[in-house]
């Protein structure tokens with residue numbers, strides 16, 4: 001088994017998804033190698049979140065399959081996928097509002113599949129929180145943090161589960177440039193430790209800084225892929241984004 | 255008369271009344287998103303008021319209807335202001351608070367009226383149509399007539415008036431209605447007011463057709479919930495249909511198995527409805 | 542080592558008072574009885590709360606209470622087994638109902654779960670009310686075997702008739718339930734429940750199977766509630782549908798827990814010990830009818846003014862994590 005595709009972490013095969021009779025994903029296929037950072041861009045409503053939901057088990061595709069670490073996981077519920085090592089963050093952060101930021105992260109470290117003893121989990125939680133640069137927010141109630149910081153708490157919590165694959169859905173929305181740079185540096189560091197990442201964003205800045213390869217999704221179809229720098233000049237991508245300011249600004253700046 | 259006739263007749267008159275019971279509940283739920291577990295107790299409150307007016311003051315029935323309807327508006331509107339101030343999670347807290355209110359009212363009834371069964375029995379004649387061998391106690395006829403009139407009136411209000419349009423819009427999609435400039439809080443007040451009128455109207459009818467006793471409210475609440483979830487929100491004709499179906503099922507069950515099984519009918523129907531529709535009433539966007 | 546926290550002191554002192562006062566006031570029989578029943582209802586509140594810790598508000602726990610009571614009574618009546626056997630066995634009937642509940646209600650949340658649980662009570666109640674051959678219908682079963690007398694050398698403890706002995710029995714059961722409740726809050730599994738309560742989506746993202754964990758909590762909760770019901774039946778010596786399948790038995794634990802503080806280890810017990818004696822010893826003589834209005838009033842005020850319960854005002858225990 002392992003000999004066939006030792007390096008493939010995630011493979012998505014011809015996913016189709018409909019909401020009612022609206023086609024949201026049309027034959028999306030791609031694969032993700034171990035240790036790779038893959039970006040996913042696309043205008044609003046392109047189907048990025050839907051694709052994430054299908055990969056992480058929250059929604060089921062009409063047809064097609066998802067293979068994670070060599071196992072067909074299309075029909076798995078999200079908690080089982082998480083126990084298999086797939087972690088994710090949500091576009092609208094899902095935190096435990098009545099717990100402190102540190103406790104949030106601790107829940108990831110302590111309740112994860114390997115069931116580590118409490119002291120070890122505490123250490124791991126502190127480490128993950130410092131990794132996202134929120135050490136000083138540890139004792140704050142998570143529900144009282146601003147949204148961008150809630151996203152970071154969620155990221156730290158996902159990291160604390162020691163995932164093999166991490167999906168980040170618009171993690172950087174509302175971030176300042178400083179925070180963005182710190183996040184990019186953190187993600188690269190994680191990649192070096194062997195984590196595989198799939199992330200979406202509207203802003204090209206983050207993707208440009210961290211990804212090896214970017215897929216461009218529009219109306220549920222992959223219209224282009226390649227290294228970020230090349231993708232910006234791809235006519236298909238430009239026309240998909242035409243009229244939306246993000247890409248234009250970025251392009252001009254690049 | 256065919257043996258089934260009284261069963262169907264009873265089911266039909268019960269069912270019309272159930273629709274009336276559900277109407278107020280459904281309006282309040284649809285617009286204010288509040289599950290009012292004290293609904294049945296409020297009907298009882300109106301029923302006891304009717305009983306007192308009739309028994310101690312010999313007030314004519316028409317006046318009783320009027321007084322009770324208006325009186326209950328003075329109960330539901332404060333409830334609106336109370337529930338508005340609830341902390342999150344609103345849905346569950348509404349449930350808990352109205353459960354507390356139900357308990358409070360039940361015990362007040364117990365203190366004021368003791369646990370005795372009471373019935374308002376004006377000496378009204380029995381209507382008979384000898385030609386088709388048909389007879390109907392007048393109070394049952396009044397029950398059906400008033401229930402249908404009230405249902406029809408609410409239907410017309412929702413379908414034909416400007417206020418009704420705003421109410422329907424709010425029932426369908428609260429956020430969109432708010433964005434379209436509808437004052438949702440004001441409408442919730444209207445819904446509680448209308449709900450109060452309907453609850454107040456149901457009270458005297460309850461007192462005439464069913465026994466009043468402090469614990470009688472729970473069943474009425476359950477009936478309102480079942481019919482409302484069956485019908486979905488804002489669909490008055492389906493509420494009437496749901497009321498009749500429940501009424502007929504109940505009277506058929508009582509006919510076949512005996513009256514002790516009656517209360518099970520609404521409970522089992524609710525469980526079945528929720529099993530197949532776990533989100534109960536699906537309002538757009540929320541949930 | 543560090544200081545022993547005040548909350549532990551308070552708890553130890555509380556238990557000591559509860560254990561010692563009957564020895565001092567040996568003749569206060571009414572108090573023995575009322576506080577014994579308080580312990581029983583506190584146990585019921587703890588049972589209810591174990592399920593509530595997973596985020597589910599149940600309005601149907603009377604079903605578990607009643608099933609435990611009936612099953613124990615039936616075993617005792619038809620087979621004449623000792624109550625010591627029928628009680629733990631009878632509580633299993635509640636667990637069976639909890640399994641059905643977990644399967645049938647697995648997709649329900651929040652308000653709808655509450656409504657369904659309210660309706661669920663009618664099923665065992667109507668069955669007990671109508672299955673005359675087995676349960677004697679609405680007449681109920683009377684004259685159940687009393688709890689046995691225990692002899693330890695010179696000490697004879699008559700759990701059947703002696704109200705003080707019953708008090709100690711019920712206190713013991715309550716303390717065991719409290720221990721269980723403590724575990725359901727402070728252990729790793731307790732935090733799992735809390736995670737589910739606070740955000741089920743995030744819980745699933747951490748790999749927690751919410752439905753399974755919640756079902757576990759319900760089974761535990763149902764067993765404890767069933768045991769409470771069985772104890773009630775054997776101590777009273779009778780069961781009756783209207784008595785043990787009473788909505789009151791769903792509402793009381795809810796009120797005690799939420800008023801006391803449903804996220805606190807001692808919350809439900811605190812609520813029971815403040816409210817129930819207040820109602821029974823103080824309000825009942827004043828208002829022979831309608832004294833339970835207290836619970837309605839209290840729950841409304843609690844939700845508005847201190848939704849976390851009064852235990853939130855106590856000196857907070859140190860964070861265990």
Ligand SMILES: Nc1ncnc2c1ncn2[C@@H]1O[C@H](COP(=O)(O)OP(=O)(O)OP(=O)(O)O)[C@@H](O)[C@H]1O
Nearest residue numbers: 019020024042043044045046047048049050051091
């Ligand atoms: N539950 C749903 N029911 C119906 N339509 C949906 C649902 N979820 C998403 N959609 C639709 O599917 C399309 C894809 O949505 P999706 O959220 O995947 O887009 P996205 O690329 O993540 O957009 P954004 O950048 O705004 O996050 C959108 O047009 C959206 O309206």
Ligand SMILES: [Mg+2]
Nearest residue numbers: 048049050091
């Ligand atoms: Mg999205």
